Amino acid sequence: MNKKWHKETGYFPSTNSAMRALMDEGWFSANPNHLTAFLQILTGTKMPETQGVVLGNFVAIRDIVDAAVEKAVQYKGTDYIKGATEILNDAANKANTILQEYLQIYGQ
Known part of the structure; x- marks a missing residue:
């Protein structure tokens, strides 16, 4: 579901298995524009503004x-x-x- 949702909406897959499946099937090779966001997030500097939701539980x-x-x-x-x-x-x-x-x- 996570993989399908990404393909149809551009939603960032939140599981490693979905990311791996997208890579294995060649999704990012065929759609390199979708890879850019992943690379920016994976290689970006950690700062309070980039840490995502900070919410107890x-x-x-x-x-x-x-x-x-x-x-x-x-x-x-x-x-x-x-x-x-x-x-x-x-x-x-x-x-x-x-x-x-x-x-x-x-x-x-």
Whole structure:
């Protein structure tokens, strides 16, 4: 999925296996413009601005948000806006709880 998504959207594959599969099948040879971003990221200087998201328990929060967005988009209830809003608000509350727990342990 990660490999397919990259090909169709330009999304940066987040797994080494997807990157390796793209390389092995010759994707970057056929599409060298897609390789440029990878090379810049892999050879770039590490700085606070290039470190990505700095968020306590990022993976857990990302999983909650991803699942909620998928559920909201697929919502089949009678009032789509209300149902989707409730789903996303619930996810926000769960994510905020996780972040607050992180802050209590590690501080800001």
